[in-house]
Amino acid sequence: MDKIARYLGKDRTEVRAANFIGPGEFPYDQGMTFQDGRPLIYDSGDYPEMLRMIKELIGWDDFERRPGLGIGIGCYVEGTGVGPYEGGHVQITSDGRVHVSTGLTSQGQGHETAFAQIAATELGVPIERVSVVTGDTRRFGYAVGTFASRAAVVSGNAIALACRKVREKALRIAADALEANPDDLDIAEGIVHVAGAPSAAIPLSTVAVLANPLRYAFDEETAKATQFAGAAAPDRPPVAEGEEPGLEGRGYYSPIRSTFAAGMHAAVVETDPDTAEIRVLRYAVVHDCGRLINPMIVEGQIHGGVAQGIGGALYERMVYDQHGQLVNASFMDFLMPYATEIPHVETAHLETPSPLNPWASRARARPA
Numbered sequence: 001m002d003k004i005a006r007y008l009g010k011d012r013t014e015v016r017a018a019n020f021i022g023p024g025e026f027p028y029d030q031g032m033t034f035q036d037g038r039p040l041i042y043d044s045g046d047y048p049e050m051l052r053m054i055k056e057l058i059g060w061d062d063f064e065r066r067p068g069l070g071i072g073i074g075c076y077v078e079g080t081g082v083g084p085y086e087g088g089h090v091q092i093t094s095d096g097r098v099h100v101s102t103g104l105t106s107q108g109q110g111h112e113t114a115f116a117q118i119a120a121t122e123l124g125v126p127i128e129r130v131s132v133v134t135g136d137t138r139r140f141g142y143a144v145g146t147f148a149s150r151a152a153v154v155s156g157n158a159i160a161l162a163c164r165k166v167r168e169k170a171l172r173i174a175a176d177a178l179e180a181n182p183d184d185l186d187i188a189e190g191i192v193h194v195a196g197a198p199s200a201a202i203p204l205s206t207v208a209v210l211a212n213p214l215r216y217a218f219d220e221e222t223a224k225a226t227q228f229a230g231a232a233a234p235d236r237p238p239v240a241e242g243e244e245p246g247l248e249g250r251g252y253y254s255p256i257r258s259t260f261a262a263g264m265h266a267a268v269v270e271t272d273p274d275t276a277e278i279r280v281l282r283y284a285v286v287h288d289c290g291r292l293i294n295p296m297i298v299e300g301q302i303h304g305g306v307a308q309g310i311g312g313a314l315y316e317r318m319v320y321d322q323h324g325q326l327v328n329a330s331f332m333d334f335l336m337p338y339a340t341e342i343p344h345v346e347t348a349h350l351e352t353p354s355p356l357n358p359w360a361s362r363a364r365a366r367p368a
Helices: 002-008 012-018 045-056 112-125 151-178 204-211 220-228 297-316
Strands: 028-033 038-043 069-080 086-092 098-102 131-133 185-187 191-193 197-204 247-253 259-271 278-287 345-349
Touching: 002 012, 012 045, 012 069, 045 069, 045 259, 045 278, 086 112, 086 151, 098 112, 098 151, 112 131, 112 151, 151 185, 151 191, 151 197, 151 204, 151 247, 185 197, 185 220, 191 204, 197 204, 204 247, 278 297, 297 345
Parallel strands: 098 131, 278 345
Antiparallel strands: 028 038, 069 259, 086 098, 086 247, 185 191, 191 197, 259 278
């Protein structure tokens, strides 16, 4: 792209812009097959707007060129949310807590926090009441795994679908107890209430008791539930036909195909002509990972990706001797960037919802 710009005497960003897929051209079929075996189709995005944002963030148009100082830009699209599926299990117990589990495992990406946010949002409960477990084989006999930027899209949506099943059941049971229409009910702060009638309400903890009417249960929530004991019709069983005891649900999400995140990076770099020392003076990132679930986690993943990229470009190298033996096999010898080598990373976000999944997400936002 830069060579073409020099040859044509154009700005480097102008050449890139001329080759972008326009916002109105999505979904854009590349005519190829992606790694998931499905058609490689870019689902959504706004690349011209992203270019405008990164130029403004780095100060592209105002950059003053001088010897030893340069500015560069890189644009990319990344396939995320690879299938074939993941599952989510959600249970609300009589203490009002929400227990979430999913099959894939976490290695520090912040999955537990993001999944708890999804469950809290879907169920209308405080996030402090949500606990998340990953990789529990008691809940899931089948799972695919954590790789290729897929957790938020695949497990996140599976958990959301499981929550919606639980929510629908909770509203149905609460409507029976409150003698109301389920369509008139909402859940906020863990309380099911009738819209416009704050006194007509029932906690989810009590709904959980009604969903599992054990004969010899004598705890505080069971005592509270007795005021609703006569609400169900006497000619109907305590557990509705076709249902199971308990306020829980399981959901699987299988994406029709992968979704595609995008980003643009720009850097201002200074080089010393005598020592060849390189200093990154400024670094800017604009990223589009769809709906931001947890902006702090996204920021951290972007920073980590920048650090990895700078390490790979400027510092890290596997060195072998003449016999093919690795001579820098430990971190005592392998050069890695410290915090002193990583510049302040300026970030901005573009949230283009993906039309392919219920939460409009594109997984994590760490640049490849």
